Amino acid sequence: MIASALLITRLLTAWFFAYFLFCVTFYQVFLRPFEVDHPEPFFVIAGFAGMAAVVSVVFSHLGRVRLLVDELNASTLSNRQRRRIEIPLDANDAFALIDAAICELPGAHDIESARDSLQVRAKVKRAGPYQNGDEEGRFARNRRNQILATVTPNGEACTISLVCEPERPAWTDAFLVDHGTNLENAEAIVRAVTRRVGERRRGEQASVQQTVTEKELTQAKLSLLHAQVEPHFLYNTLASAQLLTRTDPARADDMLGNLIAYLRYSLPRTDNAMSTLGVELDRARAYLDILKIRMGARLNCQIEVPDELLSVQVPPMMLQTLVENAIKHGLEPKSGGGTVWILARAFDQAVSITVADDGRGFSAEGGGTGIGLRNVRERLRLAYGAAASFAIVANFPSGVAATITVPNSTLVGSPA
Numbered sequence: 001m002i003a004s005a006l007l008i009t010r011l012l013t014a015w016f017f018a019y020f021l022f023c024v025t026f027y028q029v030f031l032r033p034f035e036v037d038h039p040e041p042f043f044v045i046a047g048f049a050g051m052a053a054v055v056s057v058v059f060s061h062l063g064r065v066r067l068l069v070d071e072l073n074a075s076t077l078s079n080r081q082r083r084r085i086e087i088p089l090d091a092n093d094a095f096a097l098i099d100a101a102i103c104e105l106p107g108a109h110d111i112e113s114a115r116d117s118l119q120v121r122a123k124v125k126r127a128g129p130y131q132n133g134d135e136e137g138r139f140a141r142n143r144r145n146q147i148l149a150t151v152t153p154n155g156e157a158c159t160i161s162l163v164c165e166p167e168r169p170a171w172t173d174a175f176l177v178d179h180g181t182n183l184e185n186a187e188a189i190v191r192a193v194t195r196r197v198g199e200r201r202r203g204e205q206a207s208v209q210q211t212v213t214e215k216e217l218t219q220a221k222l223s224l225l226h227a228q229v230e231p232h233f234l235y236n237t238l239a240s241a242q243l244l245t246r247t248d249p250a251r252a253d254d255m256l257g258n259l260i261a262y263l264r265y266s267l268p269r270t271d272n273a274m275s276t277l278g279v280e281l282d283r284a285r286a287y288l289d290i291l292k293i294r295m296g297a298r299l300n301c302q303i304e305v306p307d308e309l310l311s312v313q314v315p316p317m318m319l320q321t322l323v324e325n326a327i328k329h330g331l332e333p334k335s336g337g338g339t340v341w342i343l344a345r346a347f348d349q350a351v352s353i354t355v356a357d358d359g360r361g362f363s364a365e366g367g368g369t370g371i372g373l374r375n376v377r378e379r380l381r382l383a384y385g386a387a388a389s390f391a392i393v394a395n396f397p398s399g400v401a402a403t404i405t406v407p408n409s410t411l412v413g414s415p416a
Helices: 002-034 040-069 091-103 170-174 181-227 231-247 249-265 277-298 318-331 371-387
Strands: 081-087 108-114 119-124 145-154 157-166 299-304 338-347 350-357 389-394 400-407
Touching: 002 040, 002 170, 040 181, 081 181, 091 108, 091 119, 091 145, 091 157, 091 181, 145 181, 157 181, 181 371, 231 249, 231 277, 249 277, 277 299, 277 318, 277 338, 318 338, 318 350, 318 371, 318 400, 371 389, 371 400
Parallel strands: 299 338
Antiparallel strands: 081 157, 108 119, 119 145, 145 157, 338 350, 350 400, 389 400
């Protein structure tokens, strides 16, 4: 109520003095030289009519503002509106966001976007809240509003300073009101910015949730992979051990010891912790030692992994998947068998781990379903993002070479 009363008083006072000066000037210039007697009634009647018009316009302005924000105070009743919007985005994203919000504002035109200075200027047509269509005519320009938005970077966030005002000098605010149009523009832009930031956050949350779901699914697959010991491998190993107990007890004991080690490493894990190259190499050795006893001279193994790389963190069961693929699809179908190589090399801040064979290669008879390799790629993506890679190529003169490249976790400051 106080703000409304002050606004009415200010406008009536400004118009009264302006009308008083007009009456004095008009009387001195036009009436006094002709000795017109008693012009006071005319001036009084015109004055009351003018004051009534001013009061009606002010009450129209008050009603319009109350409809917009349901609150009347000095800030909402002002013709010139200023807003400060804190946005948790970088300057470029914030600039694109405020630029789009202003472009979509009804009646916006003559938009000037200065990306280097992070400023957006625009004009807004204002036909008045109680008129239909655009206001045309010689007074249209004087009834336009204007907008200035400035983006100020602030570390990982930024601040948008928004100014909505009439396109006329500030001193005219003593005589004119804008019927809440600039308040409406400011609130509309703030709502648009809030909506766009909310949509962006919901998209990010959905992406995070999808990533979490993918990780949980991959972890479930990994747990199943840990728990799953191929029946044929287990049966064949036990059958070979049973046979060796009668013909070569020492080799049977070695086979059972390797089987125990392999099964121990293959037990499901209760956490999502990474393994190390040394642990994964021990699992692969146990597996290969079992197969060497079974396959005899048909299988040769060569392992070249420097001791300083044994502590490098790698996803569990990944090396085992590549070794099993090399045996099942490369060497076992080949009548003469062959060799499996496990190599590891460090370069820059990464480590490459290669499992190669000289088996049947990419032949139709020796190919599998590809599920294991897809699992390797997906787990690398979820664990490292773009910091890791997986490549599989033909080996020379025959066979396949699969290489995993992961960040070197033994280096300080390397990606995790």
